[in-house]
Amino acid sequence: MDFATLLQVLDSTIRLATPLLLACLAGLFSERAGIFDIGLEGKMLAAAFMSAAVAAITGDVWMGLLAGIAASMALSIIHGLASITFRGNQLISGVAINFLAAGMTVLIAQDWFSQGGRTPSLIGNGRFEPITLPGADALVGFPVLGPIYAELISGHSILVYVGFAMVPITWWLLYRTRFGLRLRAVGEAPEAVDTAGISVVGLRYVAVGICGILCGIAGAYLATALQAGFVKDMTAGRGFIALAALIFAKWRPWYALYACLLFGLLQAVALRYQNIDLGAFTVPVQFMDALPYILTVVILAGFVGKAIPPRAGGEPYVKER
């Protein structure tokens, strides 16, 4: 493999890792506050559809982004109602949200556009265009570092930079602010937070809300930046890979970045090479597809470092009387 190919694979890694990263951080906020969320997939899908639909109608991708976030937030509110207010089963609620999004997106797409459950292709201002960072064109001739800067770091859409910036922001919010301390506490020992006179319900709704915003950006990125328009089931399990990355990262922001880059790399390699010939044997493409899930099971099994979820995760909080 030569340098140019390597750069292309890594470039594609960054593009494919971005939606995973945004969804993974979304899940991180929610699960750190004690609300399990297996509905990341559905929220991304709903956001992907609404952003593409509104961008196609208005021709303005920023309106699309807002609509995508709104769609994702609506599902977040349902999840919040079910799991916080009515103390229902958070996992079942997540399953319902995934199906709701899978069905409603196609239903509405068919009603609005009559194109078999897809939106029209986005053109011009309906898409997030790649941004060329300052000096990228001038530095491209510079050996090694020039192409890395021009190809790998520059030339992505704004949402990619937002996604990567979210990692330090999330870290700072969680570990350096009072809000973050309370958020983490509410996922570990909600009764302690309650005793301190802070609203458990309020904090959890805020966390679920942040999760909705980030999933919305992730979905909008899929439909308006990575691809040009919405197609049926376009998230294709990315929400679950993000969930896997979250466990792989043991619910920590910087590790989430590494896990998403790793899973993005796997996707990029599987996209580029079908079967990988290692001489003695070939690695089938199906193995590459399954690798994120296999790795997650291994991590969950605790053979390579144990993944311990937030202690109060999945449990509705009932005030003692």
Place this chain on the structure above:
Amino acid sequence: MDKMPGWADAVLVPLISLVLAAILSALVIIGIGEDPIAAFQLMVEGALMRSSGWGYTLYYATNFIFTGLAVSVAFHARLFNIGGEGQAMIGGLGVALACLYIPWPNWYVALIGATASAALFGAMWAFIPAYLQAKRGSHIVITTIMFNFIAAAVLNYVLVNILRPQGAMDPATARFPEATHLPTFQEMFSTAETAMFRGSPANVTFFLAVLMCLVVWVLIWRTKLGYEIRAFGASESAAKYAGISPVKITVVAMLISGGLAGMMAINTTMGEAERLIMNATEGAGFIGIAVALMGRSHPLGVLLAALLFGFLYQGGAELALWTNIPRELIVVIQALVILFTGALDNMVRMPLEKLFLARRRSS
């Protein structure tokens, strides 16, 4: 003291949830500019007014009975088996291997053999998540989700690289031999004068599914193992104190659950396609969740809920054929049923409980 009488818990709560889901579904249909009453009539006509419609309804219901029972058995042990889809996929592999490589003399011996193989493969696929939950505390919901994706990759690999006949393009096995052909309802119930269930895929597997409802009922409510499963589900610490091994119950309940999910493949693979295709499960593993929730994890409830979803599936196909309503409407209805009977259960239950308490106080 119970807040509500038993009948209200078993019948009223699911019924109100169902009505809520139906009202919202009707609003969705109005939202996309169609008439919900006309749509419902079309569904009834297509699914229940002709014997061929019933043939499809019962065919889908057969799938949902198996997956619904699978989720129910796990629910009784307070385990959420989301992996029915993957277990059914791998169960299909078991059916295909049994049908292709063992020379069966006739269909009922083949049915017994293939059922055993399907259950074994499905149970095997549930074993690893079960073991990891029991021994290592890995969350079974997450591991079974991961195993769904791994199952899809395994099946894809096996179909493309190993079982695909030479020269064939689509990822599927060769056709099963004639001896493994299961009698369809058409062959069983048609007389010389009138053809019944014409062209529909319902087959003898339906009776196997009904039989499994009975078997699961006996298992859960009439055996020691069933008692242990329910005790473990009600309170892990109490079960432990009574000498019930959590590891054993977790693994056994999941093996039974996986086996039931795997048996679904008999219907789709041996009964209908007569070869193993890539997407044989068609999401039935997930519908099992809705069926189990609506049926309150009771085999009779599962049977009724599976019939309802069979009707919705066949009716939905009719809608997609004759109107502008896509098949995905069924996915929305399924989501609403899961939401109301599962996650928002308390929304219905809390006001009802208050109502019953108020009535008791006044009398």
